[in-house]
Amino acid sequence: MKGKRAIVFEIERFATHDGPGIRTVVFLKGCPLRCMWCHSPESWNPSVERYSDGTVIGREMSSGEVVSEVMEDKDFYDASGGGMTISGGEPMFRWEFVEEVFSKVRANGVRTAIETSGYAPLSAMEAVASVTDLWLYDVKGMDASKHREHTGVDNRTILENLRWLDVHGANIVLRCPMIPGVNDFDANIAALGRLASGLKHVDHIDVEPYIPYGIDKAHKLGLKVYEAPSPPEGYAGEMVRRLSGFTSVSVRRG
Numbered sequence: 001m002k003g004k005r006a007i008v009f010e011i012e013r014f015a016t017h018d019g020p021g022i023r024t025v026v027f028l029k030g031c032p033l034r035c036m037w038c039h040s041p042e043s044w045n046p047s048v049e050r051y052s053d054g055t056v057i058g059r060e061m062s063s064g065e066v067v068s069e070v071m072e073d074k075d076f077y078d079a080s081g082g083g084m085t086i087s088g089g090e091p092m093f094r095w096e097f098v099e100e101v102f103s104k105v106r107a108n109g110v111r112t113a114i115e116t117s118g119y120a121p122l123s124a125m126e127a128v129a130s131v132t133d134l135w136l137y138d139v140k141g142m143d144a145s146k147h148r149e150h151t152g153v154d155n156r157t158i159l160e161n162l163r164w165l166d167v168h169g170a171n172i173v174l175r176c177p178m179i180p181g182v183n184d185f186d187a188n189i190a191a192l193g194r195l196a197s198g199l200k201h202v203d204h205i206d207v208e209p210y211i212p213y214g215i216d217k218a219h220k221l222g223l224k225v226y227e228a229p230s231p232p233e234g235y236a237g238e239m240v241r242r243l244s245g246f247t248s249v250s251v252r253r254g
Helices: 063-071 074-080 091-107 122-129 144-151 156-167 186-197 214-221 235-244
Strands: 005-015 023-028 059-062 083-087 111-116 134-138 172-178 202-209 251-253
Touching: 005 063, 005 091, 023 063, 023 091, 059 063, 063 091, 083 091, 091 111, 091 122, 122 156, 134 156, 156 172, 172 186, 172 235, 186 202, 186 235, 202 235, 235 251
Parallel strands: 023 083, 083 111, 111 134, 134 172, 172 202, 202 251
Antiparallel strands: 005 023, 005 059
16 A cells, blocks of 8 residues: 655554544644753654664654554444544644545545644645544643743644644644643633633643653754753642633533
8 A cells, every 4th residue: 555655654553542432643843843851853854764772763664554553443443432543742743644644544535633733734734634533632832932942843833733623623632731831821721721722622721741751752862942840749630720710611620
């Protein structure tokens, strides 16, 4: 099976945290954002690369090859209400590949989800939306200048695309990373609550507390990321409580 090609750096089978049911999650390399707390800095570069110890990161795959792997576990998706999720990196960086993979698996009865920052041209969002059942949509911050400081890009396009999806009835889960001392201040949490309350098709909000998974990987790539220990015990619950105070949308720990 052939088709469009992309660099895949991981395929996780029997996943349960990236959409409902049992899922296969395909992680694509390539991301235009540089989130300072990123736990997957190995996803930034869109090309195959190596860690300093020589370990290869990524392999080129066609859409057909990805579909073949995903379809191996269709019985589990059917039994659990699951499906496939494409993550990254930023999967919209390779939106044509995503559209092709999703079109093929949906033709075979597999439901689709994408985990994205929403940083992409509207035309790309329109194309992928036509074959996407669930959007796991990251909202990393509401202040434009702080968003650029923390991620390298402005949040205007991200928020405009989110509102476009909502107007067009997309099924959305908001994912909000919470980073101690970076974006967990009151004004940002209140603004996130107002955003969620102003949207009609957000099923719930997942609070994603910072986990320092990216530090060692960044060191092996000669990259710099936010270096801090895991948040204290109870941090996630406190963030859920605080955000719940600003919206009627259900807030959960991701």
